[in-house]
């Protein structure tokens with residue numbers, strides 16, 4: 001059943017901002033519509049870990065009051081948003097999908113969250129994720145998996161499957177994700193949504209609970225390229241509280257997206273990366289990728305084939321550097337400072353170490369334990385040079401491959417993820433199969449360059465979506481928006497409307513729950 005056009009949850013964030021500006025709707029009405037939608041469908045999707053109806057409505061009322069008073073407003077003032085549960089939110093639980101942080105309520109906001117609040121975006125709630133952002137399916141959440149709105153028996157990607165599913169299921173027009181190895185882009189690909197990993201250091205990491213500090217980056221999760229650009233401008237910028245934050249003005253992402261949507265790609269050199277395709281990629285995913293390249297060529301772009309030979313080592317490099325950093329970051333969960341504290345059974349007066357051991361045993365899931373062990377091993381004396389040190393050297397070579405490729409091309413392109421959404425449970429017991437989902441996304445994190453995933457079409461016999469990845473040089477994020485918007489415009493033309501309109505399960509969700517308008 002198609003929802004009526006008066007259903008505010010079906011509009012893009014840009015459309016909602018326009019409707020607010022035109023006085024057609026209030027932020028309280030919009031926020032309520034999304035809260036109603038969450039109440040109607042999230043029992044089946046499970047995109048949210050916490051919903052903050054009162055807080056969101058209060059922020060919406062404040063935005064409406066500012067608007068009525070003629071006070072200065074941000075471009076997205078009054079448009080509600082969902083936030084991945086890895087970002088600290090003052091007064092709202094922040095669990096990182098882990099039992100060890102159950103019940104922890106941060107006393108402060110992450111900088112990204114502070115910026116959202118200052119820009120007047122009501123925060124609907126916190127979204128589900130793989131525990132401490134480790135995973136590609138959201139199945140490693142200690143609070144149960146999120147379901148892909150395209151097919152509730154399938155994964156929504158990970159680790160930010162909650163944010164992607166919330167946006168795909170029309171529970172939120174916008175969401176924040178974080179991407180350490182692909183956790184914004186891969187969920188975007190398998191849910192038919194748009195996800196952006198900004199240049200490392202261009203969006204503050206302050207208050208983002210670290211998985212791997214040298215790789216983590218927060219970014220937009222949306223249904224259109226323009227919406228991502230709008231959100232990116234809100235959350236970007238220098239932050240003294242993050243020592244790796246780059247002191248540069250926020251880019252003109254919205255302008256780039258609008259320019260791209262006009263469709264002229266003349267003079268743009270698109271580099272197809274030889275190593276990010278072929279074996280291991282589903283034929284339908286490759287077919288949609290090729291068609292997208294062809295559309296960009298039709299719009300005037302020039303295609304060049306580029307080879308980045310070290311990219312084949314990116315996954316192995318990542319799975320040394322990431323666990324090394326993670327094992328050190330997770331040491332702070334010691335049962336003393338945050339969340340869970342488990343007293344060991346059968347010990348009369350347990351030592352701090354006994355409590356720590358019992359708490360970490362009960363509080364961390366298997367994947368987290370696996371990576372703590374891997375990381376501790378990689379950093380141990382005698383192995384440090386052979387593993388961690390070697391990985392850092394390969395990381396430098398990967399960056400050099402990017403530099404050389406960007407001499408020949410303005411952007412690099414590839415499929416975002418090798419496959420469409422797989423069934424829940426299918427790869428849960430096979431860590432390597434799970435890790436392979438990020439084959440194409442990880443190089444960008446290792447080099448710190450920005451990337452976007454844009455829906456490329458339906459890629460298998462079940463009618464599930466795939467994503468097209470665009471990568472740009474560091475601090476040239478505008479290019480993602482320009483090329484992404486051009487591709488999106490060409491594909492929308494071809495499809496005759498948004499890809500999400502073709503999601504069968506979404507229609508069933510509407511039907512089962514009644515329209516939320």
Ligand code: GLN
Pocket residue numbers: 133134135136158159178179180181182183184211322435438
């Ligand atoms: N799937 C990757 C991992 O498990 C990426 C995670 C992420 O980007 N947070 O590490």
